[in-house]
Amino acid sequence: MSFKEWCDSRAWPLKEESWRALFWQLLWGIWLRRNAWVFNQTRIEVQDVIERDVRGSLEYRYAQECMRMGGRTEKGSKSWQRPPRGRCKVNVDAAVCDNGQIGCGGVVREATGDVLVACCGKMEGDYEADVAEALAARFVLKLVWEAGIRHIIMESDCLKLVAHLKNAKVETTSFGNLVSDLLVLVSSFSSVSFSHVCRDWNKVAHNLVQLSRSFTETRVWIEEVPREVQTFVSSDLCLVE
Incomplete structure (x- = not known):
């Protein structure tokens, strides 16, 4: 069942605690809208805030139900895990920036x-988070293919993306x-194969995304990482020793 079908089948029957969670999420969205105007003179429509936060709340509940049912994807790994010999693990991540770009x-x-x-x-465009994650995965996997790597496990902290790819949805x-392209x-x-990892254990890819803000063009490192990311690579290794 797709996310849209799941929402339609329930006609948004949020329980009381879900309404409370959505209420606070909307307040946070309004606060971010205010800050965008005060500090960046960026106008965000109220309807966009509502749609984003409602969709985010529903996606969160959808992900919870997927994990409870055990039919979509496994719970995110608690740490980075080495791939089996002969395969490579590809960690990907994305971030939506305030300047109409994604990292x-x-x-x-x-x-x-x-x-x-x-x-x-970086890519130009104002995208929702799930679209940004799919764009990032495509961006990285194209480079992986060009590098001649053919046996991979793609790992992402975006549960929705992993679920759709695993089920070819x-x-x-x-x-x-974008899922179709991927x-x-x-x-x-x-x-x-595709695997979901908790956000806290996708820090190497996450910090590479943050580093993209410093460059105007795509950067690729072969058999090394920038010094700003080396600490997180070493940390992953220490935790799996």
């Missing part, structure tokens, strides 16, 4: 934990179109 980042590591490829870059939305792209790899 993308990714890192490829083999079973020893050594970094094969790291990359970051395609919808008639911008996000769905499924075509990964079909060219020799082997591929």
Whole structure:
């Protein structure tokens, strides 16, 4: 069942505690809207705030139900895990920036934990978070393919993206179109699987995304990472020793 079908089947029957959570989420959205105007003179429509926060609340409940039912994806790993020998793990992440751009980042590591490829870059456009995550995954996987790496495990902290890719679920939305593109792209790899990881254990990719703000063009590092990210690479290795 898709996210839209799940919402339609319930006609938004939020329980009392869900309404309270949505209320506070909307207040936070209004506060961010105020700050965007005060500090950046950026006008955000009230309807956009409401739609984003309501959708975020529903997606959160959808993800919770997926995990309870155990039919979509496993619970996110509690730490970065080495891939099996002969395969590489590709961690990807994205961030929506305030200036109408998204940041993308990714890192490829083999079973020893050594970094094969790291990359970051930016794209123009005002996208929702799930679309940004799918764009980032496509951005990174294209570079992985160009690097000649063919056996991969793609790992993301976006539960929705991982669930759709694992179940080859395609919808008639911008996000769905990107999922379709990704499924075509990964079909060219020799082997591929998808895994969800908790956000706290996707820090290498996350910090590469943050680093993208410092550059005007795509940056790629072969068999190394920028010094700003090395600490997080070492931390992952220490925790799995």
